[in-house]
Amino acid sequence: MPDSPAPAYTYKPLAGPEDLALFGAPPVFDTPRHVNRPMAPDRAAFDAMIDDIWDRRWFTNDGPLVQELEHRLSEFLDVPDCVLTSNATAGLDLVMHCLDIRGEVLLPSYTFISTAHLLALRGLTPVFCEVGADMALDPADAAARLTGRTGAVVATHVWGSPCDIDALQALCDTAGIPLLFDAAHAFGARHNGHPLGRFGRAEVFSLHATKAFHACEGGLITTCDAALADQLRLARNFGFSGSDRVECLGVNAKMSELHAAMGLANLDAFPATRQAARAVHAAYRDGLAGLAGLRLKCPPEAEDNNHHYVVTEVDARAFGLTRDRLVALLTAEGIWARRYFYPGGHRSPPHAAANPELSLPRTEALCDRVMLLPGGGAADLADVAEICRVIRFIAGAAGAIREADKTG
Ligand code: T4K
Secondary structure, eight states: OOSOOOOOOOOOOOOSGGGSGGGTSOOSOSSOEETTOOOOOOHHHHHHHHHHHHHHTOOSSSOHHHHHHHHHHHHHHTOSEEEEESOHHHHHHHHHHHTTOOSEEEEESSSOTHHHHHHHHTTOEEEEEOBOTTSSBOHHHHHHHOOTTEEEEEEEOGGGOOOOHHHHHHHHHHHTOOEEEEOTTOTTOEETTEETTSSSSEEEEEOOTTSSSOOSSOEEEEESOHHHHHHHHHHTBTTBSSSSOBOSOOOBOOOOHHHHHHHHHHHHHHHHHHHHHHHHHHHHHHHTTTOTTEEEOOOOGGGTOOOOOEEEEEOHHHHSSOHHHHHHHHHHTTEEOBOOSTTOGGGSTTHHHHOTTOOOHHHHHHHHHEEEESOSTTSOHHHHHHHHHHHHHHHHTHHHHHHHHHHO
16 A cells, blocks of 8 residues: 555444434544545655755756656656646646637536636636536537637546547537646546547646645646647746747746655556555445445446545435535544535636526536545545445434434
């Protein structure tokens, strides 16, 4: 295992609502179990790289570790160009800038709010679209919202699963606009046997600490368009092509050498991380099997999902409690389950004000049902067994919990 085990816990018998922390009992875990506890790679390997950085006194500005990481990522993802940035939001912003995207941009409402924010900050209009059964941008809905003002489509490979790449590419080809992918969750996954990274005009991965492969903070733009890659490299460094030669507009979106060292150490650990995350996901699949009202999202084998996310959907009627009540009960036990991407981009300030009439029923249903559980390669299998025991108990005691809720 590439990571140290989570702190231990004391077994707590569960017989009735009074045994739950929300009703005053001690919690199952006295330190929080997080959704996606970050991976901590081999410390000696990381320290050796930090020593080298100290000796070189080269801390940022396209340093040797950034170059090495870009090179290794190109090989790993089998894509010609990898451009590292300070984070994925800055990376997608650079792509928008370099492609001179204007007007309206289609995106799923069911995604992290960063994309809608950066579009609005660039003076573009986010056009929120509906999701399909795969929780990703529905190509038919996107087609219905496409107009002469549409400048691009940004689709998310949500929860690490490739979205409907082929249908979206066909749509964008017909419209003559670029297709971009938010691949923040999807490091290592495959589409038609090929690693994500070479699809659309560019794909952008997040290397944030909570991701399957991370650099503490960071972003990775991948593209098969060499000219775009050249522009991106200039634009991430104020447009400089030499010490005092400015070619174009640009910002500071560079990755530092310290972040690249973390990325290199985590890239070495990634195969083991992915294997550990798979085992965690499989343990949830077994532990939650047959539970009415709680469905675990299980990615198909062929996509080689990194299994970093343990995504469940809570059907309040069948489960006996709402998703939000379940999240509150689990959080009190030290199980920091999270709802994502609540309440959806089109219902989030400030975008809600621009879309007062917009109704996206499938997205809204997902926002009310999805619950993430602590998962990923840094999660502990004994914790997973305990989390499943607590959820099963809560499901069995749902009626008694509802009664206890009434009496306060
Ligand atoms: N597109 C998508 C689809 C994304 O999910 C994201 C980022 C982006 C684009 C943008 O990528 P970046 O520009 O960030 O590279 C977190 C992250 O801050 C964000 O990067 C990520 N998505 C998003 C899904 O998750 P929060 O607000 O949910 O994170 P936070 O701080 O609540 O952390 C989640 C859990 O992890 C908590 O229980 C605490 C725990 N945690 C967190 C950190 C940072 C730790 O245990 N250790 C840590 O170091 O946004």
